[in-house]
Amino acid sequence: MEAVEKISVGVIKEKTKSKAVKKEAEGMRVSTREKVCYGVGDIGANLVWTTVASFLTIYCTDVAGIAAGVVGTLMLIARLFDGVSDLFMGVIIDKTNTRWGKARPWVLWSAPPLVVSLIMIFTVPNIGANGKAIYMLLVYIFLAAVCFTASNLSYNTMLSLVTTEQHDRNVMNTIRFEFTMIAQLVINVITIPLVHFLGNGQKGWTCMSIIYAIVALGMFITTFAGTKERYKPIKPEVTEKKKKHPVKTIKILCSNKYFILITLAFAIIYTSLGLTGGSRIYYAKYVLGNEMINSTMTLFNYIPTILTIMLIPIFAKKFGKIKALFVGFLFYGAGLILEIAGPVNLPMIYGGLVLQGIGHAALYSCLFAIVGDVVDYSEWKDGIREEGLTYSVTSFGQKIGTGLGTAALGWILAAGNYNGTAAVQPDSAIFAIKSLFLYLPLAITVVVLIIWYLFMGIDKVYPTVRKELDERRKNAKQN
Template identity: 25%
Template sequence: MARTPPERIGLKEKLGYGVGDLASGLYLNFFGFFLLYFYVDLHGLAPAAIGLMLLLTKLVDAVTDPMMGMIADRTRSRWGRYRPYLLFGAVPFGLFGVLVFAVPDLSQGGMLVWAYVTYTMAMVVYTVANVPYGGLLGVISPSATQRASVTAWRMFFSATAGIMIGVLATTLVRELGGGDEARGIMLTMGCIAVVSVFCLLTTFATTKERIPPAAQNGSIGGDLRELLRTGPWIAVAVAAIMGVIAIASRAGSALFYFKYVVGDDGTPVFFFLDRVALFYTALALGQVSGVILGNFLQRRFEKAHLIIAAGALKASAIVLFYMLPLDAVWPQTLVQYFVGVGFGILMVLAFAMFTDIAEYVDWRSGKQMTGLVVSASIFAVKAGVALGAAVPGFVMGLTGFVAGESQSEQAMMGINLAFALIPAAALIPGGIAMMFYRLDRRLIATVESELATRRELPG
């Protein structure tokens, strides 16, 4: 009997799914760019205290992300397994994002508690919405080619979030704050929250789950053991963590780098963009280019090889940026663009590989655990964001950074370490990990074909 070809996903649904990552991208980019600066430079909290907060929230995520994935895998509703969480998680997602920056008049100790509690809750509701969003990609089509195409749109919108933050964030903070930078950051976050809620609801309304759930799932412990002995997942998770650490550490230290090392006063250098905005916009434009390039190249080359090449490009560009003169605005902008190209290639391929791995696990073990595989993968990315964002806090704390003061030579070196040297070094183990990735295009084609046949069999 001829096998029914998988349903082709239309452009409307690809856009509808992709726009959901605009919400996630706006949040993670804004947090990565402003959170450390907001609490350390504007409110005077210790850099190490905020760095520790970013790490401790990942201990919570280590529990909540896989748990949310397994809950979603086992959910049965008229909307499917994963889509209901986009509907009911959208508003809390927006609310807690704003609360992180809506700091009341508190003592330093009270402010630190506020930061810890609100940021932890923001990450929990991020998990409730974003883990099922990622799981939805794994069941939106049984075709690896179709999933890769949807992933490309997802990464396009993720990169678009970076462009929006780069182009608009510093300007909105300046204009909405009216001289009060902290207020400007909070109000800008409020605008982001409204857009993000709309994006998540759009994804819910325009997408469809096409892979039917299994009649029953395995045990939670069995699923976790299956994941932890899946070598390809470990390899991609390590590469994703290291790749994101490099970007997050640079993003978290960029405001400090331009303010204290470069001596930039925020004067626009290109239309209304100051040097910080230009730096971040170049990264995001490069990321868009990398997403498009990566989606094209994966049709001809193995994804693992492309990720290794992308990491080499990123590391080289980061080192070159560091070696350029501080006043070389346009050469730095060009080099930062290529950092973004490498990052875009990494992310579009990594997320496509995560859904391939979910199908591989189903084929190998007969267990449908898409939500767990994707949630664990999202945790890897979030861990990279947190570790990378924590690096500046710890390094600046150890090297004697003092907010609002002229910095010592040691403190300046600390900023440079967090901005350039540590990010470049972090990419090396990610490339090594990808050498152990064994799911080539031929094996994925076999997995896809055999799973399709298995799913069409009665019973």
């Protein structure tokens, strides 16, 4: 009889525990409305960052009158500040504790200065060559290293705090990057025509930046108001033994091969994106002979991404995110090879951009979701869960990569004797533009494929990671 009672008590406890786990899982579910509110935040981010990445260099060289080589150097100097600021901001987010959460409030707080800095950077005053260079450096540091770091790092960190449900994270990330691709498509298609419509020269660029700033501010407010951070860390007594100084934490994270690989991947991928995004307008204007072709090129690149990105969660759920990325970059490399085979053949250029767009779908759908997996892996392996710091170092790779890409854009144009005031460019400048748009991105793609091959182990171990972390959290709550 006593044995039967023990069994009955055990069954009751298991049922109670099962109900608690089910309730906790349901509490982590994210509604479609909230996923959309989260996603629109990247529209705001891209109204700032895509505009800067795609058009700031040509604005500086062809409107503000700053030499291409000087622009490249300024961008890299600013990016070094930017990379360091990521680490500080990561620590700040991890130490933030408000009724709105850790990362979410920073999306709101950083929005006003970010959009003001967008207007400032496209309004360079006529204060001489040295004055313009100094102005551009200071404003770019303020925009990228202070405002955008606080905004984008907190926004990225939110993904691991809104929910721990992997499928919801993937869907949120997919919706986010649907909005990202739509925003990037619209920005790249309409910016040059919009600038011409609003007024040639400086007036057009300033008016354009004001419009983008107002819309971006509305998007950031929507994200803040429409989302909620659900994840609550394990009780302090469970993790306090593992808490360390941020520098020591980084050292521990650097012993995690997946942390190193994802940081490296961000740096290399965003170097390539910086090269292709900034050089597309030059390629259209000087290689293909018409800068308005930039809009058509963007359509052929982005529409396949927008259509394909909806299928990536299905593929990733069946085969894993890393395999999805690997296959995506195979498409991307094939597109570059097609373009290299016909560098002035518009059908081949457009065909190559379609293949690249399909590859981009996997990149945008899976890349940031993988960082959330790395956060979980770090907690499982080393007992270290620092969302802000982990995202800050991958963001560091992203910023350094974009900085190198943008700097290389200016330097390689300068090495090719590019002259922004000349109607016709020398052969050396044309070769430089082709290298930026075609040859260097292909070499980078090969390196990224190697990284994803080395990364495939995390997909195999992640089910174990998720199961054991859930068990630890259940035990911590019971204690």
